[in-house]
Amino acid sequence: MSIEVKVPVLGESVTEATVGEWLKQPGEAVKADEPIVSLETDKVAVEVPAPFDGVLTEQKVAVGDTVEVGAVIALLTEGGAGAAPAAKDAAAAPAATAPATAAPQDADASQTLSPAVRRAVLEHGVDPSTIKGSGKDGRLTKEDVIAAAKAKDTEAPAPASTAAAGAPSSAVPAAGRNVERVKMTRLRQTIAKRLKSAQNDAALLTTFNDVDMSAVIEAREKYKDVFQKKHGIKLGFMSFFAKASVLALKDIPAVNAQIDGNEILYHDFVDISIAVSAPNGLVVPVVRDCDKLGFAGIEKAIADYGKKAKEGTLTMEDMKGGTFTISNGGVFGGLMSTPIINPPQSAVLGLHRIEDRPVVRNGEIVIRPMMYIALSYDHRIIDGREAVTALKTIKEAIEDPTRILIDL
Template sequence: MTIEVRVPTLGESVSEATVATWFKKPGDIVAQDEMLCELETDKVTVEVPAPAAGRLAEIVAPEGATVGVNALLAQIAAGAEAATAQPTQQPAPKAAPKAEEGKMTDVMVPTLGESVTEATVSTWFKKVGDAVAVDEMLCELETDKVSVEVPSPVAGVLTEILAPEGSTVDAKARLAVVAEGAAAAAPAPAAPAATAAAPAPAATPAARADVEDAPAAKKAMAEAGLTAAEVTGTGRDGRIMKEDVARAVAGKAEAAPAVASAVPAPAAPPRAPVPAEDAAREERVKMTRLRATIARRLKDAQNTAAMLTTYNEVDMSGIMDLRNAYKDAFEKKHGVKMGFMSFFVKACCHALKEVPEVNAEIDGGDVVYKNYVHMGVAVGTPSGLVVPVVRDADQMGFAAIEKKIAELGVRARDGKLSMAEMQGGSFTISNGGVYGSLMSSPILNPPQSGILGMHKIQDRPVVVNGQIVIRPMMYLALSYDHRIVDGKGAVTFLVRVKEALEDPRRLLMDL
């Protein structure tokens, strides 16, 4: 029986790849899931495993060939055909009894989520030689959106760390190797343990003589005028990949003398010189991927949207009286406390129906109006601000909203949010009041067109029916994209929110 080996799914918007390296040749015996070849796209490198055990009968796409998704790469002879070829295969040396007792299992990068292609290894909880249990946390990865814990797939001993702390790994990279079974009882050798976490040294010229660089890398080197000696390869056996060439080109550009061209404007102003006695008391820490992404997205929002903020204030006594009257019964029935957020979510949902452009977004030359409300709720975490989304909030009751917000808040602070839980929001609420903020101008969460800022509740004198009284007041701020939302619509939205909060009965009557 002949089994076809085809190009796997390469990812969104990637339609073709280049066959970089074949690890097997025709006639070789292959095991199921053993790596046959490596494909290189313009974004990632993809390894192609054998779909079944057998003999590699034919290679259809040689190294350097460009192939599309689902294209035929090779054919494997399985069953009786593979058995007849077995005598021609060089017999494998017999392993020592102890080596046979344990099976080596790769620890791979888990699914990172849609649109996330790489992560940074932030912390290893285990070191080489440590015994690990099934599902015990080995390390933590940090993406530009969430932190991901990597559990051990088997019980055994951590024999090798392939991605040390601080390294960047792609979505299909190997992180470590665990020896399972009886091998777990034996301590790891001292020499490998000492070097496992260290990055592999660059291949020497003699060692690189037999290494075939990726075809795309060769082309990139020729275009950039670089030789293989000027590029450090990070692929298998020091093989040069396309991204290695890109790094070498970037490094060469940074090292070029300033007189070669006019000095470009720096992305950020250079830091002024610091006295030595002050520098000794400073600490420089690399910005986390999450913080860097927050900074980039906020600056993009300022640069892209025509952002404007309108303000109002709301008398919170109506909500507070309602909470005091029903909070015990509410918690007893629904198992969750009645907070302020559910009132604000419901008030915004009502206002968004009247002013739909605040719930819309710009897509090129179109305006996309959304007939649903996916409410983003900004949550502060130890690593930065994240915005989990309460989907279809307009169809939920007060209890369901409170439960969902509480659940998402806990998951956010624990770094357990999935990508799906932070995508697709149509409007956002940010509560700076929990930190004591009296008034602020929130920044839009692109591509959304509106964000409501809540603030501290403070007793202030106000005039009610011609009398000066003390009431619990809160300032509200609506930041909106003036490209799509007019001033009238923004003010109307905020007034409707104010009316619904000051008289919560309007929410029940859908007024």
């Protein structure tokens, strides 16, 4: 008897998803809680697990289809494994028609690849069975595939030219001229819509400042070992900026507020969305109650979210809410940017790379590790004076971290 597998509840206000990838094919055996299909919502990717041990009998929907919560997407039969139809057809096919080399995505049938990983495998032409996964339970990540491709390119010898001297250049196909058309994921579509909506609806403006990172760098160097020994986590820059932002948001409540129709919502708490890179795009999980958390609590939350983002296990609840955002383009080498707010929030802090620059201190030119910081804000509810003051408060707290301790 076949049992229906339905689209589970995906989260508050989320009613539909897109079928991203089938992780099991008809005829394949599955174990209880083993993922059989990946669904992409407008916020995260969700894997639907098998409810019991059995065999996947039928896929009721195809990759790319839009499915609603509660819709039947597959049939599952309890019992032993059956042969997959594709496998039977392949066995009956003449040996002469078999390709000399298996396609990269089929090199290791026991692996289940996420949509992002599968696209990376196809793009870079690597064999996933030869790559050691760094994700959860040894699963491959997009970063694993890219690293393997770079290693492959480094090791591969340059191909010898087979063109005869004087042969027309048209005889050799031009490299790098292929065009691949890939449908945008639901997450990427939502990111595009939200960012464009922010530009269209908000009165965006950005103010800049620069920060001398000497004090924070010195504090990290002095306390990093004892901090990690006590808390089991590294002391990073983000916790300093999060706590500095708390000071600014408490002093300038409008920066921590949002517009709701004709009203302004002021929050007496600080939930900071920290932008992190995930296989399907940039996501912003929320570190809640940053005004109550210590440095260690913030660092642990960020580390947990970073791991979940890499593994593709972020949940709806992880992304829900947020009153302010911090985005660190410096990890990619960015010198300066104008970040876009994360609606319905009203402000976002952009961090950038640290580099030694000449500055004047006490009438002398000295070299200091400097960082440009940017605050983009919705001018509809945040005045220029408030934005400049908030960014200046963050700057002063970073340059003199004692201010964070004494709430100054």
